[in-house]
Amino acid sequence: MxxxxxxxxxxxxxxxxxxxxxxxxxxxxxxxxxxxxxxxxxxxxxxxxxxxxxxxxxxxxxxxxxxxxxxxxxxxxxxxxxxxxxxxxxxxxxxxxxxxxxxxxxxxxxxxxxxxxxxxxxxxxxxxxxxxxxxxxxxxxxxxxxxxxxxxxxxxxxxxxxxxxxxxxxxxxxxxxxxxxxxxxxxxxxxxxxxxxxxxxxxxxxxxGTRADPTEAVPSRTAGLGVIRQHRTLRGLLALTFGFFLLFGPFYVAMPVVVTEELHGSATTLGLYYTAFGAGSLLGGLVTGHLRRWPLWPTTIGIVVGFGAAMLPLGLDAPVGLSLPAFALAGLLWAPYTSTSMALFQRSTTGARLPQALAAYSAVIVLAVPLGTMLGGPLTATIGARHTLLLCAAATIALGVAAAALARLPRRPSPTGDDPTGVGPAPGRQPRPDDAVGAGTT
Missing domain, CATH: 1.20.1250.20 (MFS general substrate transporter like domains)
Structure with missing residues (x-):
């Protein structure tokens, strides 16, 4: 050769x-x-x-x-x-x-x-x-x-x-x-x-770096949200991520309660779960780069469904020998999510619009986990810690399934003139054969 x-x-x-x-x-x-x-x-x-x-x-x-x-x-x-x-x-x-x-x-x-x-x-x-x-x-x-x-x-x-x-x-x-x-x-x-x-x-x-052309119109303070509103996939991605992180928030309240009151474990036991999740996340991060040929949107949705499934043993009173590896698997699935979702943004828009959209996305998402954690308090007090974990895991699976179903709906031409797929070629980029696949179409 x-x-x-x-x-x-x-x-x-x-x-x-x-x-x-x-x-x-x-x-x-x-x-x-x-x-x-x-x-x-x-x-x-x-x-x-x-x-x-x-x-x-x-x-x-x-x-x-x-x-x-x-x-x-x-x-x-x-x-x-x-x-x-x-x-x-x-x-x-x-x-x-x-x-x-x-x-x-x-x-x-x-x-x-x-x-x-x-x-x-x-x-x-x-x-x-x-x-x-x-x-x-x-x-x-x-x-x-x-x-x-x-x-x-x-x-x-x-x-x-x-x-x-x-x-x-x-x-x-x-x-x-x-x-x-x-x-x-x-x-x-x-x-x-x-x-x-x-x-x-x-x-x-x-x-x-340089500033944008001063002849361009001055954007509004919420221009980033406007960019997201113009793309169907970015709108869906924002909703999916917010829901995903919101449903993870109650874990921070319910998991320590499960470990101490139901498993009768110590802080060491809780730390072991955190370590397993962290180790899985590190491995998942190392694997993420090898997913670059996978269609981004289906992969991102699949992560949500898989994560919810991996969290089920915690809510089903599974023994530590099963729930601990499952939690490590959840960490492995969690790790690629940010990378794939950011890649969807990077594929969808370019230039000055990209930082605006990403900043708006981060501003909304940063609220999700704290809100979920606040929700975890009354949930744990009302239905119990174990049932809270089970509810959040099942709701995460349902969220991913709903996103997959919505991604397969026929796409109508956008009234703004944007690519109707929402992840089609950004300005200045030639379309590629897998653009439609990356948008979740078949």
């Missing part, structure tokens, strides 16, 4: 090879990995510092408020900064998010040293740090679309997911060690440092 037609050997045959060897992305990936580890440590440090700062008797309330402040304000930031950030490049959006995170988080140890850190100031600084988080997330995925061809979008999305999953496994134990040695405020200081490294990486490793 001639050398130019020989099948490449590993690692060049890996779908991740074009991602990790890209001349620009390979400069950014180390900064993203360091920042992901910092966020993994923050999972523990944010709550631990809130427990230390909160008045006695109000610790539970303030801890919940602190956790919410670290994520939820990003939804407001999507609308508040919609006009100002429209047309910015992916690197600029992600870089500014990193700068704000670094500055706001660094103010926490600074206030601690000055003796002025109160629980109210702490929560305010956490909220400030998250204002651009939806834009930063949108910027990372927009950067992938800007730098890589479509065939490499899914593996590149998976690389981001793998970093996050690995950090979720390694970050909390590392945070525990550092908190024991120096205290949670210095773990947050370290998290701020990782974001400063990431911001510097974006600034030095990538060419400076």
């Amino acid at each position: 001639p050398p130019d037609t020989a099948t490449p050997r590993f690692p060049r045959s890996s779908p991740y090879w074009p991602v990790v060897t890209h001349p620009l992305l390979r400069r950014v990936l180390p900064g993203l990995a360091v920042s992901a580890l910092g966020d993994g440590m923050a999972l523990v440090a944010v709550t631990w510092l809130a427990l230390q700062l909160a008045p006695h008797g109000q610790r539970g309330t303030w801890t919940a408020v602190a956790v919410a402040a670290y994520t939820l304000p990003s939804a407001a930031g999507t609308i508040a900064f919609g006009r100002r950030l429209a047309g910015r490049s992916g690197a600029q959006l992600a870089g500014w998010d990193a700068v704000l995170r670094a500055g706001a988080l660094a103010a926490i140890p600074a206030a601690h040293l000055a003796g002025t850190l109160t629980i109210g100031l702490y929560v305010a600084l956490l909220a400030a740090s998250s204002l651009l988080h939806s834009w930063g997330s949108a910027g990372r995925y927009a950067l992938i679309a800007e730098l890589l061809p479509e065939r490499d979008h899914l593996p590149a999305n998976a690389v981001l997911g793998i970093m996050g999953q690995a950090a979720t496994i390694a970050g909390p134990p590392l945070a525990g060690i550092l908190i024991g040695a120096a205290g949670p405020v210095w773990v947050i200081a370290l998290d701020a440092l990782t974001f400063a490294v990431l911001a510097l990486t974006y600034r030095l490793a990538l060419p400076r």
Whole structure:
């Protein structure tokens, strides 16, 4: 066989090879990995510092408020900064998010040293740090679309997911060690440092982005939602993801109750379930890049159905020997979801519209899990923890089946002039034979 037609050997045959060897992305990936580890440590440090700062008797309330402040304000930031950030490049959006995170988080140890850190100031600084988080997330995925061809979008999305999953496994134990040695405020200081490294990486490793043509009409604050409304598949994807994450939220309430009251287990038993889920997620992230030839929309729906099925043993009072592997399988299925859904966005729209749509998507989705967690409280109290898990698993399966049925309905031409499939060729891209398949048609 001639050398130019020989099948490449590993690692060049890996779908991740074009991602990790890209001349620009390979400069950014180390900064993203360091920042992901910092966020993994923050999972523990944010709550631990809130427990230390909160008045006695109000610790539970303030801890919940602190956790919410670290994520939820990003939804407001999507609308508040919609006009100002429209047309910015992916690197600029992600870089500014990193700068704000670094500055706001660094103010926490600074206030601690000055003796002025109160629980109210702490929560305010956490909220400030998250204002651009939806834009930063949108910027990372927009950067992938800007730098890589479509065939490499899914593996590149998976690389981001793998970093996050690995950090979720390694970050909390590392945070525990550092908190024991120096205290949670210095773990947050370290998290701020990782974001400063990431911001510097974006600034030095990538060419400076440009703003959209000033002659273009100024978009509204909710332009991203308008982009989603114009695409049937994106509308469906937003609804599917919101429902999927909403139904996962009650797990955080019901699972600890099941472990302690029904399985009569300890915190170690609960940690074992979390570890199994994390290990499955890491494996699922590694597998995701190899799904790039699969049709995206059916794959995304199939993940939802499979995840619900994998969660059923938890609600059916299965023994630990069965429910634990099933929970690991659920983690494996959970991991590719973000990558495939982001790839659907990257395939559906380009240019300045992509970050706007992704930011709007993130702003809506960030509300889903907290709302589901809040729903889990009254559900668990009313029907019991085991039945709550069973209900959520069955509802997740039903959600996926409904999405599959709706995806097969005949598509009418869009009155806006957009591709009626919703995932057809984006502007400037030639149609491909599998576009219809990717839209869930046969």
